[in-house]
Amino acid sequence: MSVHVNLxxxxxxxxxxxxxxxxxxxxFSRNEKQNKYFLAAFILVxxxxxxxxxxxxxxxxxxxxxxxxxxxxxxxxxxxxxxxFLYIRTTxxxxxxPFKTIFKVYLPAIVDFLIRLAIITYAILYNHRLLTGVNPNxxxxxxxxxxxxxxxxxxxxxxxxxxxxFRHKSLAVSDEAYPAAExxxxxxxxKTLLAVMTGVALVWTLTILVTMLFHLQTLGHIVPxxxxxxxxxxxxxxxxxxxxxxxxxxxxxAVKSYREKVTDGEAEDCxxxxxxxxxxEKLYLDPELTVTHLADQLALNVKVVSAVLNGxxxxxxxxxxxxxxxxxxxxxxxxxxxxxxxLFGIASNCGFNSxxxxxRVFRQFTGMSPSAFxxxxxxxxx
Numbered sequence: 001m002s003v004h005v006n007l008x009x010x011x012x013x014x015x016x017x018x019x020x021x022x023x024x025x026x027x028f029s030r031n032e033k034q035n036k037y038f039l040a041a042f043i044l045v046x047x048x049x050x051x052x053x054x055x056x057x058x059x060x061x062x063x064x065x066x067x068x069x070x071x072x073x074x075x076x077x078x079x080x081x082x083x084x085f086l087y088i089r090t091t092x093x094x095x096x097x098p099f100k101t102i103f104k105v106y107l108p109a110i111v112d113f114l115i116r117l118a119i120i121t122y123a124i125l126y127n128h129r130l131l132t133g134v135n136p137n138x139x140x141x142x143x144x145x146x147x148x149x150x151x152x153x154x155x156x157x158x159x160x161x162x163x164x165x166f167r168h169k170s171l172a173v174s175d176e177a178y179p180a181a182e183x184x185x186x187x188x189x190x191k192t193l194l195a196v197m198t199g200v201a202l203v204w205t206l207t208i209l210v211t212m213l214f215h216l217q218t219l220g221h222i223v224p225x226x227x228x229x230x231x232x233x234x235x236x237x238x239x240x241x242x243x244x245x246x247x248x249x250x251x252x253x254a255v256k257s258y259r260e261k262v263t264d265g266e267a268e269d270c271x272x273x274x275x276x277x278x279x280x281e282k283l284y285l286d287p288e289l290t291v292t293h294l295a296d297q298l299a300l301n302v303k304v305v306s307a308v309l310n311g312x313x314x315x316x317x318x319x320x321x322x323x324x325x326x327x328x329x330x331x332x333x334x335x336x337x338x339x340x341x342x343l344f345g346i347a348s349n350c351g352f353n354s355x356x357x358x359x360r361v362f363r364q365f366t367g368m369s370p371s372a373f374x375x376x377x378x379x380x381x382x
Contacts, residue, residue: 003058004057006057012050015233016051019047022040023044023047027040035086038083038087039087039236041079042083042084045076045077047233050230050233071120072112073144073147074112074147074151078108079106080155081155081157081159084162085159088166088190088193089165096318098287098288098353099287099353100287112147115143119136119139122136122139145212152205156201156205159194159201163198166190196235203224204225266304274298274308277294277297281297282324282328285328285351286351291306326365328350329346329350329352329358329362330366332350334377343374344358347362
């Protein structure tokens, strides 16, 4: 197998490497802001898409990439619009979005995955003569262009939603807790990013329409668009990472500044109310619980609650709530009547909505896995 190297393939390869490196840096950075995950997802999918173009232009045959492109040609690309929208939404949002909200936003990609899975299953059954009907290749041929157009529609929909969010809600950057200079920086970054992505979407749309109208079979005509995307990876990688850090830093400074305004008496009263409410009402059982809802139940300003959680309690909202949930799980695991229930079934009843989060948090607070704790509890009862 010979690999063709030219200026275009070198630019592609460097952009791909940068995309993967910056995506991983965002995923594993110490910044706990949720928006870093969506920016990382956006960059990594762009890099993955460029890798397919690199393989084509360089004459490189990578089996796993070819298999993914054959089985799920657009599934990963369907996540671009949702990831971009969620990045815009969470950039200045102090609270993490619940899993249910994120799941709904990524629904187009999930639907495409299920449709592709159905086509694959049908092809297998058809080839083994277990089903008769339309040739699977024809089914795939019909869905392919439809999915490509739907992909554009989904991306434009989420881009429009992000623009509306920026215009109508201003992403909460007008909050007095944020310094004016940083408000301006954040607003300008988002405004520029939205303008750039609108331009990219226009070029993308034009490329797809030209391909369909003129029935182009080769990929040479997409080189200009792919070059633009590579430039986008370079730009959004450096600028996006930089602005994610800036926003995170000023939010930490804002929390610290407000924490200093809360008196010791106010903090003690808030802590007493928090513990009383959690013990009596067991709000932690609600998987959609947010710090805003918690503050509403306490009839306190959300900034006061956040300042107390991050200050005197040194836990933060997630750790504060998850500690109660873990204690509840442990208590439920000790009850013999819960033995038929699965671990995650019990965890779901205690407020966890993600098995991975439950496993990680339980180990964090107990030093052992949930299954090990259940096994030890069973031995103690015996």
